[in-house]
Amino acid sequence: MTFDTLYFDIGRLDRLSYRDTFVHRLDPRAKVIATMLFLFTVISFPKYEVIALTPFFLYPVLLLTVGEIPVRFMIRKIIVVSPFAVFIGIFNPILDTRTAAVIFGVALSAGWISFLSILMKFALTISAALLLIATTSFPGVCHALRRLGFPALFVSQLLFLYRYLFVLMEEAMRVIRAREMRSFGTRNTGIKVSVRLIGILFLRTVDRAERIYYAMLSRGFQGDIPTLKRSHIALSDLLFLAVMIAYLGAFRFFPITEEIGRVALELF
Amino acid sequence: MHMADALLSPAVGTTLWAGTVAVGGYASKKLKERIDDRMIPLMGVLGAFIFAAQMINFTIPGTGSSGHLGGGMILAIILGPQAAFLVMASVLTVQALFFADGGLLALGCNIWNMGFYPCFLVYPLIYKPLIRDSQNSGRIVAASLVSAIAALQLGAFSVVMETLLSGNSELPFGAFVLLMQPIHLAIGVIEGFVTAGVINYVQSARPELLGNIAAVSSLGAGISLRKVMITFVVLAVIMGGALSWFASTHPDGLEWSIEKVTGKGELREAERGIARVLKGIQEKTAFLPDYGFKPEGNDLKKAEAASAWPGIKAGTSVSGIVGAVIVLGMIVLIGMGIRSFRGRDA
Amino acid sequence: MSHHIVEFKDVFFRYPDGTEALKGVNFRITHGESVGVVGANGAGKSTLLQHMNGYLMPTSGKVIIGDLAITGKTRREIRKKVGIVFQNPDDQLFMPTVFDDVAFGPLNLGMDEATVRERVRKALGMVNSLDLQDKPPHHLSCGQKSAVAIASVMAMEPDILAMDEPGANLDPRSRRSLIMLLKTFKHSKIIASHDLDLILDVCERCIVIGGGAVVADGPSAEILSNKGFLEENNLELPLSFQVRS
Numbered sequence: 001m002t003f004d005t006l007y008f009d010i011g012r013l014d015r016l017s018y019r020d021t022f023v024h025r026l027d028p029r030a031k032v033i034a035t036m037l038f039l040f041t042v043i044s045f046p047k048y049e050v051i052a053l054t055p056f057f058l059y060p061v062l063l064l065t066v067g068e069i070p071v072r073f074m075i076r077k078i079i080v081v082s083p084f085a086v087f088i089g090i091f092n093p094i095l096d097t098r099t100a101a102v103i104f105g106v107a108l109s110a111g112w113i114s115f116l117s118i119l120m121k122f123a124l125t126i127s128a129a130l131l132l133i134a135t136t137s138f139p140g141v142c143h144a145l146r147r148l149g150f151p152a153l154f155v156s157q158l159l160f161l162y163r164y165l166f167v168l169m170e171e172a173m174r175v176i177r178a179r180e181m182r183s184f185g186t187r188n189t190g191i192k193v194s195v196r197l198i199g200i201l202f203l204r205t206v207d208r209a210e211r212i213y214y215a216m217l218s219r220g221f222q223g224d225i226p227t228l229k230r231s232h233i234a235l236s237d238l239l240f241l242a243v244m245i246a247y248l249g250a251f252r253f254f255p256i257t258e259e260i261g262r263v264a265l266e267l268f
Numbered sequence: 269m270h271m272a273d274a275l276l277s278p279a280v281g282t283t284l285w286a287g288t289v290a291v292g293g294y295a296s297k298k299l300k301e302r303i304d305d306r307m308i309p310l311m312g313v314l315g316a317f318i319f320a321a322q323m324i325n326f327t328i329p330g331t332g333s334s335g336h337l338g339g340g341m342i343l344a345i346i347l348g349p350q351a352a353f354l355v356m357a358s359v360l361t362v363q364a365l366f367f368a369d370g371g372l373l374a375l376g377c378n379i380w381n382m383g384f385y386p387c388f389l390v391y392p393l394i395y396k397p398l399i400r401d402s403q404n405s406g407r408i409v410a411a412s413l414v415s416a417i418a419a420l421q422l423g424a425f426s427v428v429m430e431t432l433l434s435g436n437s438e439l440p441f442g443a444f445v446l447l448m449q450p451i452h453l454a455i456g457v458i459e460g461f462v463t464a465g466v467i468n469y470v471q472s473a474r475p476e477l478l479g480n481i482a483a484v485s486s487l488g489a490g491i492s493l494r495k496v497m498i499t500f501v502v503l504a505v506i507m508g509g510a511l512s513w514f515a516s517t518h519p520d521g522l523e524w525s526i527e528k529v530t531g532k533g534e535l536r537e538a539e540r541g542i543a544r545v546l547k548g549i550q551e552k553t554a555f556l557p558d559y560g561f562k563p564e565g566n567d568l569k570k571a572e573a574a575s576a577w578p579g580i581k582a583g584t585s586v587s588g589i590v591g592a593v594i595v596l597g598m599i600v601l602i603g604m605g606i607r608s609f610r611g612r613d614a
Numbered sequence: 615m616s617h618h619i620v621e622f623k624d625v626f627f628r629y630p631d632g633t634e635a636l637k638g639v640n641f642r643i644t645h646g647e648s649v650g651v652v653g654a655n656g657a658g659k660s661t662l663l664q665h666m667n668g669y670l671m672p673t674s675g676k677v678i679i680g681d682l683a684i685t686g687k688t689r690r691e692i693r694k695k696v697g698i699v700f701q702n703p704d705d706q707l708f709m710p711t712v713f714d715d716v717a718f719g720p721l722n723l724g725m726d727e728a729t730v731r732e733r734v735r736k737a738l739g740m741v742n743s744l745d746l747q748d749k750p751p752h753h754l755s756c757g758q759k760s761a762v763a764i765a766s767v768m769a770m771e772p773d774i775l776a777m778d779e780p781g782a783n784l785d786p787r788s789r790r791s792l793i794m795l796l797k798t799f800k801h802s803k804i805i806a807s808h809d810l811d812l813i814l815d816v817c818e819r820c821i822v823i824g825g826g827a828v829v830a831d832g833p834s835a836e837i838l839s840n841k842g843f844l845e846e847n848n849l850e851l852p853l854s855f856q857v858r859s
């Protein structure tokens with residue numbers, strides 16, 4: 001992926017998170033907890049589980065629609081994610097060839113089923129993480145982490161990183177453009193030039209950190225970064241969490257999907 | 269390489285999260301005791317720098333593929349272990365959120381693999397002893413190379429272990445290691461050269477700079493090896509404990525050899541008179557009665573695996589597939605319904 | 615009131631790389647004065663401003679704010695009195711949202727929540743940016759960033775205000791409201807800018823810096839209408855004095 005698309009993708013995701021919908025208004029803590037519970041539930045399914053995973057697509061679909069997140073953008077983001085899990089999972093069908101099922105007369109090996117399970121878990125976990133950040137502003141997530149007990153120092157790192165991510169990426173982009181302009185078409189991406197660029201970027205970053213430090217001092221900085229509490233857990237947040245737990249628990253511990261299938265079959 | 273949620277089991281994910289939280293807590297506590305105020309913005313902005321630096325791709329000589337900076341080693345050299353660990357943790361957190369690189373449950377693993385090793389093992393045990401206080405550029409190249417390779421090998425090996433212990437992959441240990449380690453040898457060499465290149469560039473362009481930062485962070489050299497080792501041992505014990513618990517509940521996860529096929533497919537008869545189409549499908553469709561795929565003749569395992577997650581029936585049937593199709597159909601309908609409802613609103 | 619006085623006494627400053635940026639700067643600004651600092655690029659304006667609350671310490675000479683000379687010990691006290699708006703708003707806005715950024719100063723002064731909110735509201739109101747308060751700085755335009763940077767300093771209610779290029783990147787209307795804002799600020803202020811019309815409008819006194827030293831110091835109207843002198847210093851007549859040809 002090119003630098004520009006990468007940059008604009010993050011920017012777009014970031015902008016989505018400042019929308020104002022029901023999902024965006026939920027307390028960040030509630031969303032962080034819900035996401036973690038969701039992820040934990042999804043990966044707690046055994047290796048060969050496929051069918052029981054299907055109801056869990058409801059959560060991302062609800063976030064996507066109620067949170068008014070563009071579907072195509074999200075799907076593209078999921079596809080371009082580092083495919084490590086897929087790359088490792090693809091070995092399952094090759095290595096695990098026991099026949100596990102015959103569907104429409106076609107024999108299906110256990111490896112395919114476990115690979116399908118990995119793919120579904122992949123889609124679910126990735127979309128849950130992306131949707132968390134698309135429906136909660138990053139500072140919101142950070143404040144949630146702080147109030148869930150993460151160290152203040154770590155959280156302020158995260159906030160600074162976020163604040164200067166876009167500033168420095170733009171700076172990197174300018175540096176890269178300058179390189180391209182002066183290399184006259186030959187894509188001058190050798191390691192030597194790149195190292196030099198990174199070095200220049202590093203020096204600028206350190207100088208910038210110094211200027212930021214001055215700006216902080218001039219406004220009375222004494223080692224702590226104070227913030228006002230902004231969010232309060234509301235009834236809707238508790239309700240959201242309760243529904244979430246019920247949903248996860250129900251589909252985790254009871255074979256509801258299969259039951260639905262059985263009822264449907266009996267109706268005919 | 270980022271460990272991924274989809275490959276992870278809850279036990280492994282939780283264990284590594286616990287280890288990462290413990291080290292992170294230790295690092296922030298240590299730092300807080302004697303941090304210079306100057307470090308706070310510096311650390312944060314350097315995190316953003318690692319991101320921006322990763323955007324600068326370069327062609328790897330001889331291969332034509334492109335690589336980028338990982339960052340753990342260069343941060344450790346510049347900021348010292350504690351601060352570097354926290355910065356690396358924030359970089360990986362942002363990657364997990366904005367790029368979904370790895371995911372949030374695997375974040376514990378990733379911080380451990382890419383933060384703990386370079387900062388708390390390789391930096392004090394390899395880089396520091398190799399470099400001492402020399403500013404010789406050749407020495408910096410050698411030390412960075414060795415360190416980056418070591419850090420990436422440790423990280424890659426951890427990914428292998430985490431994946432295998434989680435038990436979702438069929439890859440046997442040997443093949444997996446052969447797959448991962450050489451790739452990361454190459455990545456490590458690149459990382460080492462880039463790290464050394466940047467350090468040397470900074471050293472020549474602004475000789476005073478690194479010294480200033482080291483003076484401010486004041487922890488770089490003063491890190492007590494003993495404490496690091498003790499922390500490490502304690503964590504290893506915690507991990508060992510958790511893993512052995514995990515091993516006893518999920519014996520399959522520890523079985524690295526590929527298991528041979530046991531038992532044969534047993535077609536299930538359609539029981540009641542149902543619609544012809546469905547009957548047709550059902551005649552052609554069946555699952556092994558034991559969908560859990562526990563190898564036969566291993567009753568102990570079977571019993572334990574069954575008890576690990578109560579309420580999940582091992583067996584399934586065509587009703588499962590029908591149910592899945594209905595559920596997915598309903599989800600799509602719900603999604604489209606909300607969407608068109610919203611659309612009319614706007 | 616003596617604590618609104620700014621005095622530079624024979625200030626020299628050399629950057630670590632050897633650049634002699636200030637070579638004997640002398641001036642005194644009394645309470646309530648508004649002073650423009652002009653000069654070519656690299657003349658030393660930013661360097662001079664950074665001496666006003668002790669980011670940079672003179673290599674030799676003295677900077678006196680009120681009745682305190684700036685030293686390592688008095689810096690912290692002095693920073694509460696002198697508010698500086700820097701040239702680059704990105705470095706000035708370091709918090710993740712506009713609200714947090716403007717609240718940073720008041721919170722550090724130990725105010726309670728209600729007072730902080732009031733201060734933030736007032737400061738953002740001054741620069742017409744109340745509706746930006748929940749935005750992250752990287753979603754703002756350059757001019758909006760400058761406005762918020764000014765608000766974040768105003769929220770501290772400083773006795774002395776120093777600004778480095780406050781008018782840069784502002785559209786005509788925002789520039790106009792900035793000028794109104796500066797005119798209502800009753801305490802001492804020092805404004806470094808290439809926008810000579812803004813200086814002419816806001817500052818009755820003007821200091822011209824050239825090569826690290828004061829080359830002229832007097833009423834703005836006089837100095838900024840002296841075409842020959844301005845051109846010697848790589849400056850031009852303010853537009854309002856130029857006769858259209």
Ligand SMILES: Nc1ncnc2c1ncn2[C@@H]1O[C@H](COP(=O)(O)OP(=O)(O)OP(=O)(O)O)[C@@H](O)[C@H]1O
Nearest residue numbers: 629631633635653654655656657658659660661662
């Ligand atoms: N951090 C630094 N290290 C070394 N030299 C510096 C540094 N900052 C500025 N200088 C030098 O000091 C001199 C004065 O710079 P200064 O930034 O004060 O100029 P200025 O009047 O603000 O210019 P401009 O109108 O471009 O903002 C210049 O020669 C500049 O090159």
Ligand SMILES: [Mg+2]
Nearest residue numbers: 659660701778
């Ligand atoms: Mg300047």
